[in-house]
Amino acid sequence: MREGLTILVMKGARVVESLLEKYLGVTKSNEQYRHLSLVLISILTCTGVAAFFAFYNLVIDYYPPLFYVDAVGTLMGLLSLSALLLFRRVLLASFILMLMVTGVCLMVIMDRNNLDYSLAWALVTPVVSVFLMGFLYGALYSGLYLAFVAWFAGSNLGVWQPASWDMDSFSNLVVIYLLLFILSCYYEFSRRASHKLLQDSNEKLRIQAFTDALTGLYNRRYMEDLLLNSDQDFFIAMADIDNFKKVNDELGHDVGDEVLISLSKVMRSSLGSNGIVGRWGGEEFMIVVHGESEENFTGQLSSLLENISGHSFGIGRPVTISLGAVRHSAKGHRAALRSVDEALYSAKMSGKNCYKLVNSISD
Ligand SMILES: Nc1nc2c(ncn2[C@@H]2O[C@H](COP(=O)(O)OP(=O)(O)OP(=O)(O)O)[C@@H](O)[C@H]2O)c(=O)[nH]1
Numbered sequence: 001m002r003e004g005l006t007i008l009v010m011k012g013a014r015v016v017e018s019l020l021e022k023y024l025g026v027t028k029s030n031e032q033y034r035h036l037s038l039v040l041i042s043i044l045t046c047t048g049v050a051a052f053f054a055f056y057n058l059v060i061d062y063y064p065p066l067f068y069v070d071a072v073g074t075l076m077g078l079l080s081l082s083a084l085l086l087f088r089r090v091l092l093a094s095f096i097l098m099l100m101v102t103g104v105c106l107m108v109i110m111d112r113n114n115l116d117y118s119l120a121w122a123l124v125t126p127v128v129s130v131f132l133m134g135f136l137y138g139a140l141y142s143g144l145y146l147a148f149v150a151w152f153a154g155s156n157l158g159v160w161q162p163a164s165w166d167m168d169s170f171s172n173l174v175v176i177y178l179l180l181f182i183l184s185c186y187y188e189f190s191r192r193a194s195h196k197l198l199q200d201s202n203e204k205l206r207i208q209a210f211t212d213a214l215t216g217l218y219n220r221r222y223m224e225d226l227l228l229n230s231d232q233d234f235f236i237a238m239a240d241i242d243n244f245k246k247v248n249d250e251l252g253h254d255v256g257d258e259v260l261i262s263l264s265k266v267m268r269s270s271l272g273s274n275g276i277v278g279r280w281g282g283e284e285f286m287i288v289v290h291g292e293s294e295e296n297f298t299g300q301l302s303s304l305l306e307n308i309s310g311h312s313f314g315i316g317r318p319v320t321i322s323l324g325a326v327r328h329s330a331k332g333h334r335a336a337l338r339s340v341d342e343a344l345y346s347a348k349m350s351g352k353n354c355y356k357l358v359n360s361i362s363d
Pocket residue numbers: 214240241242243244245246248252253254255256257260281282283348352
């Protein structure tokens with residue numbers, strides 16, 4: 001029995017998952033998944049129950065008034081389902097569903113003259129409406145519903161037998177109602193707050209995973225991901241600071257760090273939106289530019305060299321870089337990295353503060 005129930009729940013979850021994925025493009029990892037699945041499960045369950053009672057009141061125990069109520073309820077359930085899946089209107093779908101549930105319940109209560117049902121459903125409304133429609137609309141809806149129930153209970157509709165209007169009971173109902181409302185708001189608020197915290201820390205971790213701590217540039221992992229997972233062709237250039245050991249040895253490691261930070265800024269502003277620069281490691285930087293025109297690319301490398309050698313780093317000496325460059329495609333990634341190293345070596349051998357572009361990729 002228990003196993004059967006588990007299998008049923010698993011199957012239901014799979015149906016919900018595939019509906020959300022197919023119609024809303026939302027997978028389990030999506031932050032919206034939890035809320036959308038709650039709305040979808042509520043719609044499916046309530047519509048299923050209404051459809052069952054419509055069938056019951058038509059076929060099993062023929063009773064036209066409740067058949068019409070449940071048939072309208074089923075139609076509203078389907079309307080709510082299409083608002084969610086076809087038109088992606090989550091709030092509208094939740095609103096139609098709440099209208100359907102409370103409407104059907106009130107109709108049944110009116111028909112059956114049963115006060116207990118009314119009280120029970122009045123108490124469910126604040127919880128469900130806040131969870132489905134959020135604080136604002138949930139509060140509005142359940143407030144209106146409470147007012148309606150109050151009017152309903154106080155009016156002489158003659159459907160409240162054997163109970164009669166009783167201010168004490170009604171005050172108790174209102175207190176319980178408000179308590180449930182506050183509790184569900186609190187729960188929803190803390191759920192959203194912890195979800196936001198989790199999202200923020202995930203975002204921080206994501207940024208940290210791709211950022212170099214010293215310079216704030218992209219790190220090697222990001223640059224390699226970009227180069228390996230893109231189907232575009234790029235030009236890449238490896239930049240290496242000239243005689244950087246001397247800066248460290250003579251002015252200290254802290255000054256060396258400052259140079260790395262300032263140099264990163266100069267490179268970033270010099271490339272602008274034309275390219276991306278990341279720290280490859282130590283005093284090496286990788287530059288990636290879309291591979292449309294070799295002429296544009298070499299033009300950018302020349303201005304980069306000029307901008308850096310003309311920049312004052314405040315250390316009483318110029319700072320220059322050497323660049324090795326090559327055309328890059330993802331499938332020839334490793335070979336391109338070897339070529340770019342060879343080109344950089346050749347630039348260093350040619351007197352530094354220059355670039356070397358190799359045309360062919362070494363095997
Ligand atoms: N301050 C600082 N120095 C670093 C960092 N990473 C690497 N370096 C230094 O960069 C220097 C690299 O020196 P070398 O590889 O000998 O090259 P170079 O002196 O720049 O000479 P060439 O490359 O031939 O022009 C070493 O002194 C490293 O300690 C860093 O994060 N901060």
